Amino acid sequence: MGENASVLFRESGDGETLMSRDAGDRLVPDAWVAARTGLGMDGLGVMNLGVAAADRHACGPWAKMTALSFVTPDGAGMQDISYAELAHRSNRFANGLRALGVVRGERVFVLLERCPALYVAVLGALKAGAVVAPLSAAFGPEPIRVRLALGGAAVLVTDAPCYRDKLAPMRAQWPSLRQVLLVREADNKQELPGTIDLVEALAAADDTPPGIATGPDDPALLHFTSGTTGTPKGVLHGHGVGLNLFSSAREALDLHAADRFWCTADPGWVTGTAYGILAPLLHGATVVVDAGPFDARRWFEVLERARVSVWYSTPTAIRLLMRAHAAGVKLPRPTGLRVAASCGEPLDPGAVRWGERVLGRPFHDNWWQTETGAIMLANIPARQVTPGAMGRPLAGIEARVVHRKSGGGVTVIDTPEATGELALVAGWPSMFRDYLGAHDRYGACFADGLYLSGDLVRRDARGDYWFLGRADDVIKSSGHLIGPCEVERVLMAHPAVAEAAVIGLPDPTCGERVEAVVVGHAGATLDEALARTLLAHARTHLGAVMAPKRITFAAALPHTRSGKIMRRLLRARALGLPEGDLSMLEHAEVPNEP
């Protein structure tokens, strides 16, 4: 570390980082000090994400500025909510929660489509000091059931159809769940026992700030991510996540106040909350919201009509746009677009260049995970894009390429060309604080002061990082992480299924496609009708996003000697690849050559 009186640099394998002294005289990356200043949290140790996002722009000249701009259902116009209105409505929600007895640290789950109530509920619950857990409305009943139980939900905010169809039959399974607040359409007042109408619940609440003082270390967000074992992991973040959200949105997305920002990710997934709600509001930008399903032509109409200046999307959506474009759909170049970015899975070079040709802007790919809380590596707009690469570490983030040692610990690979697992020097502000109820799993993510990401990468001689794949069996499909065990467990709950293995196979559109190989119980007729029945069963319980797209049958599944399904071998067989090292294969289960 070299330093002199005025300018301080920290040298690492990725170059130099400008350093500053913070209010506590600690040496920290300059970008974080700038973010603290930008968020108005200098030296006070007070940080509330809801207040920082909704209230900081709600008085003075910025109060009338549009915070949220919704594409109306008919697609013809926009419905705007100002920063002042968002501040008042989220205050009212926070006070309403407090009146219902919600105390700091309790979990408030939000399961809503992209409607105004979603944004009000997330920000209001944060202001009340509650921990917000957003769930995707695309989930079927089973993933919802598991996550509500795991998170110990105290309050759930959802809409009437979702509650009626997915939750009401299982209500008794969540003893911790005290209140269900329903967002209802005015014309649908069907009585649903055990719920409260949101409007009625908030009728008596006032819209002054609730004044709950939280600090950067107090828990704020609970996101669920999939692992290779059966249960999803509840990733806990503190209010301090806002610091990296602010600095990364500036560096990786070039986001500024008055930008009109559209993030297409579902708010139930981490990107949709972090960058679809929080980061743009922290900057005083306008969040453009479109609740409709994907449609290429309509999306380009949104880009133009909503005057989107910064656009954040996913490779699957980009590839669908490319297909539509190739099939003759006219996609006129948006006139106001300044930056286009992508995350969730690696973006192929062709898609980056397609952006350049059709949008007039290349897609800037970046990398992060639920656990990292914010973008960590990126092709930043200030530098020329390396098509196909996931970029380089942002200011203050130190990345390493490591190999795990068999007895614990890691070896850092220092050579210019390095292949191995991506690790980050632990301790950045938005780093996750725990896996809820699984502290040992949290501990297992760290070694030698590094967070181990589970993603395999190559670092080239220029310092760009390239995604190679997951170190485990987790499937990356349409930007979502899908845990094979969670899908297998649902399939195995069907009486005809003895065993199931779920794998991801390469797909030109969604990255990896979820497929299942099923072993039937003796007596089950393994035919097309059963495959269809199982598909219906999986989709009903899991939802379309998580369920397999195809189900095939096998006489047996390959297992390791310790009894684990060798998904890697199934995948190799499905793709006609070499089967690799079979020394771990349990002999009795070796099936015939495919």
Add this chain to the structure above:
Amino acid sequence: MNRDEIRAGVHETLARIAPEADLTAIRADRLLRRQIDLDSMDWLNVIVGLHERFGLDIPGRDYGRLGTLDEIVDYLVAHLGGERE
């Protein structure tokens, strides 16, 4: 191929991709994707399935006109009717 046969063929295509859907409860004049749980991949597979079932090329620029069951059936009737009836 008459309108009812076409509708039955569309149902069959949907049932293959989303076998859990109760197609008798679908409102034919409302957006299909608001009533059946279809992600982007499923929707693409519906289009491909219709192409295979009816032997009709559906150009990408027409996808936006196929939002409801009625729109799909109308589209197929208009493009198949002349040749097959």
